[in-house]
Amino acid sequence: MPDYKELYLKLFRASEEAVNxxxxxxxxxxxxxxxxxxxxxAMEPLTPGKARSAEAE
Incomplete structure (x- = not known):
């Protein structure tokens, strides 16, 4: 019979490592x-209007 507690803990530890x-x-x-x-x-975010005008050129 599988040890569900150990399986759960193993999955929980791996999830915690991934998040960290x-x-x-x-x-x-x-x-x-x-x-x-x-x-x-300063870096300016690219606005949709600027993106279209740059593509058109």
């Missing part, structure tokens, strides 16, 4: 974005 990894990578990306913003000046 995603959080860590998100924080790394935020730090890279902020450091890039300081080095290269």
């Amino acid at each position: 990894r995603l959080i860590a990578v998100q924080q790394e990306c935020e730090e890279l974005y902020l450091s890039q913003d300081e080095r290269e000046g």
Whole structure:
């Protein structure tokens, strides 16, 4: 008979590791974005109007 408690705990631990990894990578990306913003000046988000005009050129 399978040990359901152990199966549940194994799945829970793996889920927790995955969430923690995603959080860590998100924080790394935020730090890279902020450091890039300081080095290269303010970055402007691309607005839909600007995207269309750039494609038309």
